[in-house]
Amino acid sequence: MSITVVGSIAYDTVKTPFGARERMLGGAAVHFALAASFFEEVRVVGPVGEDFGEAELDVMRRRGVDVSDVERVDGGRTFFWRGEYGWDLNSRETLDTQLGVFEGFQPKLSQLSRSSDVLFLANIQPDLQREVRAQLPHARFVALDSMNLWIDTARDSLVSAIADVDCVILNDAELRQLTGRPNLLAAARDVLSWVAPASSPNGAGRGPSVVVAKQGEYGAALITEEGFFALPAYPLETVIDPTGAGDTFAGGLVGYIAAHPREELSDELLRRAMAHATVLASFNVEEFGTERVERLTGAEIVTRIGELRSITQFSGTPVRLRH
Amino acid sequence: MSITVVGSIAYDTVKTPFGARERMLGGAAVHFALAASFFEEVRVVGPVGEDFGEAELDVMRRRGVDVSDVERVDGGRTFFWRGEYGWDLNSRETLDTQLGVFEGFQPKLSQLSRSSDVLFLANIQPDLQREVRAQLPHARFVALDSMNLWIDTARDSLVSAIADVDCVILNDAELRQLTGRPNLLAAARDVLSWVAPASSPNGAGRGPSVVVAKQGEYGAALITEEGFFALPAYPLETVIDPTGAGDTFAGGLVGYIAAHPREELSDELLRRAMAHATVLASFNVEEFGTERVERLTGAEIVTRIGELRSITQFSGTPVRLRH
Numbered sequence: 001m002s003i004t005v006v007g008s009i010a011y012d013t014v015k016t017p018f019g020a021r022e023r024m025l026g027g028a029a030v031h032f033a034l035a036a037s038f039f040e041e042v043r044v045v046g047p048v049g050e051d052f053g054e055a056e057l058d059v060m061r062r063r064g065v066d067v068s069d070v071e072r073v074d075g076g077r078t079f080f081w082r083g084e085y086g087w088d089l090n091s092r093e094t095l096d097t098q099l100g101v102f103e104g105f106q107p108k109l110s111q112l113s114r115s116s117d118v119l120f121l122a123n124i125q126p127d128l129q130r131e132v133r134a135q136l137p138h139a140r141f142v143a144l145d146s147m148n149l150w151i152d153t154a155r156d157s158l159v160s161a162i163a164d165v166d167c168v169i170l171n172d173a174e175l176r177q178l179t180g181r182p183n184l185l186a187a188a189r190d191v192l193s194w195v196a197p198a199s200s201p202n203g204a205g206r207g208p209s210v211v212v213a214k215q216g217e218y219g220a221a222l223i224t225e226e227g228f229f230a231l232p233a234y235p236l237e238t239v240i241d242p243t244g245a246g247d248t249f250a251g252g253l254v255g256y257i258a259a260h261p262r263e264e265l266s267d268e269l270l271r272r273a274m275a276h277a278t279v280l281a282s283f284n285v286e287e288f289g290t291e292r293v294e295r296l297t298g299a300e301i302v303t304r305i306g307e308l309r310s311i312t313q314f315s316g317t318p319v320r321l322r323h
Numbered sequence: 324m325s326i327t328v329v330g331s332i333a334y335d336t337v338k339t340p341f342g343a344r345e346r347m348l349g350g351a352a353v354h355f356a357l358a359a360s361f362f363e364e365v366r367v368v369g370p371v372g373e374d375f376g377e378a379e380l381d382v383m384r385r386r387g388v389d390v391s392d393v394e395r396v397d398g399g400r401t402f403f404w405r406g407e408y409g410w411d412l413n414s415r416e417t418l419d420t421q422l423g424v425f426e427g428f429q430p431k432l433s434q435l436s437r438s439s440d441v442l443f444l445a446n447i448q449p450d451l452q453r454e455v456r457a458q459l460p461h462a463r464f465v466a467l468d469s470m471n472l473w474i475d476t477a478r479d480s481l482v483s484a485i486a487d488v489d490c491v492i493l494n495d496a497e498l499r500q501l502t503g504r505p506n507l508l509a510a511a512r513d514v515l516s517w518v519a520p521a522s523s524p525n526g527a528g529r530g531p532s533v534v535v536a537k538q539g540e541y542g543a544a545l546i547t548e549e550g551f552f553a554l555p556a557y558p559l560e561t562v563i564d565p566t567g568a569g570d571t572f573a574g575g576l577v578g579y580i581a582a583h584p585r586e587e588l589s590d591e592l593l594r595r596a597m598a599h600a601t602v603l604a605s606f607n608v609e610e611f612g613t614e615r616v617e618r619l620t621g622a623e624i625v626t627r628i629g630e631l632r633s634i635t636q637f638s639g640t641p642v643r644l645r646h
Contacts, residue, residue: 017505038644064645088505182340182411184540185560217507218541221555228634230555232544237508271637298644305639311551312635314594316628321361321621322387 001140001261002041002066003254004113005029006132007122007247008102009046009070012289013082016089018240024289025056027079028122028145031244034293035251035280036120037063038301039259042251043113045069045132047101049076059294069113076101089242090216107132118258120250121165123147126157133164140261143167143210143254145246151178163196166265167210169250172221175213184213188223210270212253212277214246222274226267231274234282234308241288245281248293252280279304324463324584325389326359326577327436328352329368329455330445330570331425332375332393335612336405339412341563347612348379350402351445351468354567357616358574358603359443360386361624362582365574366436368392368455370424372399382617392436399424412565413539430455441581443573444488446470449480456487463584466490466533466577468569474501486519489588490533492573495544498536507536511546533593535576535600537569545597549590554597557605557631564611568604571616575603602627 010027014020033042043066050072057067077100085092107128117140121129129144136142142165150158151174158178162168168191172184181187188211195207211223217239219232256273263269279301286292333350337343356365366389373395380390400423408415430451442459444452444467452467459465465488473481474497481501485491491514495507504510511534518530534546540562542555579596586592602624609615 040645088499176411183560183562185558189560215541218538219553219555221558228558229637230542230558230634231637232542232553232555235508235544235551235553237506237512239506268638275637301644309637309639311553314552314554314598314632314635315591316632321624322363 001117001258002043003036003118003120003258004043004045004109004116004136005032005036005120005122006045006107006128007032007120007124008079009044009048009052010079010081011051012243013080014241014243014288015084016241017085017087019288021241021288023080025059026081026244026289028244028247030060030290031247031284031293032120032122032251032254033060033065034063034290035248035284036255036258037065038280038296038298039255040118041066042255043069043116045107045109045113047071047073047076047105049073049078049101052078059290062294066112069108069110071108073101083243085242089239092242109135117141117261118254119143120254121145121161122247122250123150126150126154126161129161130157130164133161141166141254141257141265143169143250145169145250146174148174148177159194162191163194163207165208167212167254168208169212169214169246169253171246172213172215175211184221185223185228188213192223192225209265212274214249216242220249220274220278222267222270224267224270229267229271229274231278231308231312234278234304235311236282236286239285242285243289245285248284249277249281252277275305275308276301279308324440324581325364325366326441326443326581327366327368327432327439327459328355328359328443328445329430329451330355330443330447331402332367332369332371333402333404335566336403336419337564337566337611338407339564340408340410342611344564344611346403348382349404349567349612351567351570353383353613354570354607354616355443355445355574355577356383356388357386357613358571358607359578359581360388361575361603361619361621362578363441364389365578366392366439368430368432368436370394370396370399370428372396372401372424375401382613385617389435392431392433394431396424406566408565412562415565432458440464440584441577442466443577444468444484445570445573446473449473449477449484452484453480453487456484464489464577464580464588466492466573468492468573469497471497471500482517485514486517486530488531490535490577491531492535492537492569492576494569495536495538498534507544508546508551511536515546515548532588535597537572539565543572543597543601545590545593547590547593552590552594552597554601554631554635557601557627558634559605559609562608565608566612568608571607572600572604575600598628598631599624602631
């Protein structure tokens with residue numbers, strides 16, 4: 001069952017302590033699509049400028065991604081981001097953002113993109129996320145990412161957007177900011193309590209049932225009504241460039257769920273999806289931009305899933321306690 | 324097999340967003356001893372002042388802790404710390420530190436304390452840690468904690484102290500600062516490569532074989548020559564006071580290892596010890612100071628170990644990958 005993603009397609013100029021790249025292929029929709037392409041066909045919706053190359057589209061095509069809804073805007077420039085990471089890669093500074101064709105972007109979805117049963121709303125203005133969501137009212141599973149900018153400037157719209165999806169994928173700091181609750185569990189329970197109003201085009205009374213808190217180098221946590229699950233990041237001795245890790249994570253998560261259309265959205269399925277998300281993200285950060293994921297193989301993913309299991313297990317040997 | 328711990332015995336005045344306490348029982352050796360007391364007998368070495376009450380000693384005695392090496396200094400004042408936590412409990416400000424009897428403290432270990440086969444050097448000046456270490460040359464397992472102050476002011480002595488122990492337990496930021504390596508795995512491998520010099524009283528060529536990185540609310544990671552293991556923190560909706568969490572964690576870890584003297588120090592044993600450390604720390608933060616751990620029961624620990632297992636497991640169901 002195919003996946004539609006709406007979000008940025010970008011050129012990124014990135015500097016990390018380990019090197020730099022000029023105008024490499026990036027953007028949330030691109031990182032998401034490459035990761036999710038290991039599980040299902042992905043249809044990318046988003047604008048690019050006249051400067052966007054066929055070679056970049058071919059990167060996605062080679063992974064079976066449908067780019068027919070990538071809209072080339074005459075006379076426009078592709079979204080551009082320039083940033084630099086600090087020595088431990090946990091801090092990053094945005095040095096330049098040029099919206100280009102994203103300014104005034106109105107998502108146009110083809111019949112095919114509207115027929116996907118899984119939808120990912122990557123980090124864009126929440127009004128746009130809601131417009132796209134409304135075009136796939138019958139999607140089986142809808143997930144959403146966002147960022148601090150929209151919590152600061154468009155919180156009401158973001159809350160409405162969240163009430164109309166099944167799964168929210170945010171950094172843990174963003175979850176805290178969004179809810180005003182410092183405790184992660186309490187913040188997640190807040191979000192799980194939000195429901196779409198009666199006026200919602202997508203059905204009143206629905207609301208998110210899954211919250212995923214991305215924790216960067218520490219891993220990620222999953223909170224549902226049913227329970228809690230957490231995974232560390234896959235340990236790497238060399239991390240080169242974290243750009244796109246969050247979107248690659250989302251691509252692994254949403255892709256895995258899309259590939260299991262007959263399974264109920266249980267915690268057991270979500271945990272396996274979290275593991276695949278974690279592994280996909282770990283490959284992404286090993287090289288700049290999309291370089292590593294472009295030549296990733298299914299066999300490599302399977303091997304690392306096994307390793308991730310082994311580094312998170314402990315035996316249940318009974319203990320001897322004194323008192 | 325009993326455990327000796329040397330470290331601070333303190334009065335803490337703490338304010339968190341959830342309340343405050345004046346001059347409550349605290350200190351690294353106290354938190355460690357209460358946690359480790361669930362596994363083995365603990366002997367506490369450290370000074371207190373004339374102001375230190377019998378009621379506070381009784382808190383330890385009730386958990387079977389041997390306080391006969393707690394040295395009461397005539398005319399002295401007990402170590403005092405006053406601090407305040409920020410809204411998300413991840414930042415804390417030290418408002419006052421009064422060393423009191425810790426100024427000029429020379430650890431005096433009784434024959435009994437020197438006969439323990441497990442030793443924990445809580446966070447004190449590294450020269451003092453080395454003096455105590457030298458008094459237990461035949462200990463089977465020695466672990467050490469430290470802090471950024473000693474990395475800044477006494478790094479050489481700290482490195483020597485580390486080279487003479489089996490296990491280093493530090494915050495991940497401290498590990499990075501200590502080694503100058505931003506990557507956690509690389510930092511840990513650095514520490515694992517340090518060996519005691521030929522002049523060491525405790526045997527040349529030995530060095531740490533276990534590094535534990537405490538990651539606060541994100542959990543903890545274990546790095547050995549053999550492998551890597553990570554556990555999230557036990558999820559809590561209400562965290563009241565993180566003071567002493569790290570020492571309680573160390574008490575669970577070292578206590579568990581002490582209680583299994585016939586088991587080789589394998590990763591499998593260390594993983595179980597990490598789980599018990601995680602669970603002990605989770606109880607500690609549920610109330611102020613030692614309040615929760617004072618009335619903790621073995622049954623509660625066992626229950627939470629089971630819960631911790633269940634929130635970290637995912638199934639190995641084979642995946643269907645497209646490419």
